[in-house]
Amino acid sequence: MANKKYNSGYVFGITLVATIGGLLFGYDTAVISGAEKSIEAYLIEPLGLSAFVHGATVSSALIGCIIGGALSGFFSSRLGRKRSLILAAILFFISALGSGYPETFFFTPGEPTMGLLVLFNFYRILGGIGVGLASAVCPMYIGEIAPAEIRGRLVSFNQFAIIFGMLVVYFVNWGIANGQSIEWINSIGWRRMFASEAIPAGLFGILVFFVPETPRYLALVHQDEKALSVLEKINGSKERAQEILTEIKSTVSESVKGKLFSYGTKVIVIGILLSVFQQFVGINVALYYAPRIFESMGAAKDASMLQTIVMGLVNVIFTVVAIIKVDSWGRKPLLIAGSIGMAVGMFAIALLSYLNIIGISTLVFIIIYTASFMMSWGPICWVLIAEIFPNKIRGQAVAIAVAAQWAANYLISSTYPPMMQYSGAMTYGFYGLMAVLSALFVWKMIPETKGKTLEQMEQYWKK
Numbered sequence: 324m325a326n327k328k329y330n331s332g333y334v335f336g337i338t339l340v341a342t343i344g345g346l347l348f349g350y351d352t353a354v355i356s357g358a359e360k361s362i363e364a365y366l367i368e369p370l371g372l373s374a375f376v377h378g379a380t381v382s383s384a385l386i387g388c389i390i391g392g393a394l395s396g397f398f399s400s401r402l403g404r405k406r407s408l409i410l411a412a413i414l415f416f417i418s419a420l421g422s423g424y425p426e427t428f429f430f431t432p433g434e435p436t437m438g439l440l441v442l443f444n445f446y447r448i449l450g451g452i453g454v455g456l457a458s459a460v461c462p463m464y465i466g467e468i469a470p471a472e473i474r475g476r477l478v479s480f481n482q483f484a485i486i487f488g489m490l491v492v493y494f495v496n497w498g499i500a501n502g503q504s505i506e507w508i509n510s511i512g513w514r515r516m517f518a519s520e521a522i523p524a525g526l527f528g529i530l531v532f533f534v535p536e537t538p539r540y541l542a543l544v545h546q547d548e549k550a551l552s553v554l555e556k557i558n559g560s561k562e563r564a565q566e567i568l569t570e571i572k573s574t575v576s577e578s579v580k581g582k583l584f585s586y587g588t589k590v591i592v593i594g595i596l597l598s599v600f601q602q603f604v605g606i607n608v609a610l611y612y613a614p615r616i617f618e619s620m621g622a623a624k625d626a627s628m629l630q631t632i633v634m635g636l637v638n639v640i641f642t643v644v645a646i647i648k649v650d651s652w653g654r655k656p657l658l659i660a661g662s663i664g665m666a667v668g669m670f671a672i673a674l675l676s677y678l679n680i681i682g683i684s685t686l687v688f689i690i691i692y693t694a695s696f697m698m699s700w701g702p703i704c705w706v707l708i709a710e711i712f713p714n715k716i717r718g719q720a721v722a723i724a725v726a727a728q729w730a731a732n733y734l735i736s737s738t739y740p741p742m743m744q745y746s747g748a749m750t751y752g753f754y755g756l757m758a759v760l761s762a763l764f765v766w767k768m769i770p771e772t773k774g775k776t777l778e779q780m781e782q783y784w785k786k
């Protein structure tokens with residue numbers, strides 16, 4: 324791209340730092356996959372609690388994600404995008420150490436009590452607030468920094484970081500558990516799994532201090548000189564920076580913050596439905612309960628961890644496909660193709676479950692399902708959430724969309740254990756049906772945003 328109008332080294336450097344927030348998002352949500360059976364053995368079973376309490380504990384971080392997502396609009400508008408990311412890093416760090424060693428200060432190690440269970444859930448919720456914040460602000464930050472012609476690719480890097488974070492923690496969990504007895508894992512191993520997150524959280528907190536605030540936020544709060552300086556560093560020339568700033572100012576000049584429905588209800592409804600469908604297709608069931616799913620297929624504990632790593636590698640590869648193609652193929656074709664692939668995978672798994680066939684075929688269809696998600700709804704949902712909303716309402720609208728996403732995530736993941744007790748075929752069939760409906764939704768309602776500036780998208784909704 325010889326005629327590119329941006330400073331690629333600077334833009335990619337900023338993006339790399341912001342995507343560590345995505346890595347922590349993936350790390351925090353997937354760390355539970357290696358520890359959930361130990362939590363059940365350490366806290367749930369000794370207290371004689373039900374499968375529902377186990378499901379709620381595994382999913383408790385999602386309550387924090389809903390809170391963090393809902394508050395992200397407030398924080399990103401009041402503190403700015405950059406300081407919101409610093410706050411997320413602090414929450415990740417506290418949660419990592421607190422979840423690993425919840426007895427510190429208040430309880431005796433090795434003595435499960437209801438109070439300890441509540442405190443463990445509190446630390447997981449705290450981390451969830453960090454995830455909710457990061458999930459909204461990281462793509463928003465990258466979307467507001469990135470030049471239009473590579474925005475899809477750069478925001479997709481955030482999803483790559485999420486999946487890479489999950490893959491890293493699968494390796495960490497496997498490395499901690501490998502060769503150890505179940506007793507050791509249930510008393511010590513799970514603690515190290517949670518505490519290991521403090522390392523990337525600390526690194527993220529330090530590095531965010533060195534990136535700039537986004538020019539669109541600076542323009543919103545009337546810091547035009549700072550906005551111009553950042554735009555000049557991104558675009559390489561003062562003339563181009565001034566041109567972009569003028570375009571940004573034309574969309575934010577009426578007020579610092581627009582009313583949520585200034586551009587009609589359709590854009591808000593599309594943002595919410597994008598988020599809900601991304602979760603209702605059942606992806607986080609596959610991610611949170613992966614080792615348990617593979618064990619139910621007859622794999623040994625160590626083998627199930629390794630199969631989870633294989634799935635993680637597939638996820639990374641197909642997220643790269645999305646990163647490469649999102650700015651050339653466009654958002655809609657990738658989403659529709661992904662929905663079809665997910666429907667095929669889930670309906671096949673439902674049929675195999677109904678026929679009680681367990682084996683390599685089940686693993687193949689889980690991989691088809693997750694690969695289809697990772698090349699489509701995984702990254703592209705975040706790309707669209709970062710770019711479809713007008714500047715004046717972006718903070719509020721992203722917060723609503725992300726809160727809806729985490730609420731849907733919580734509903735799907737916490738209902739998975741009881742649904743599976745009732746019928747595995749029905750459970751997977753439901754996710755397959757949602758994949759079909761998601762394809763129809765994209766075909767009928769989603770506008771193509773490929774190559775358009777954020778300000779051009781604003782004009783689209785005005786029409």
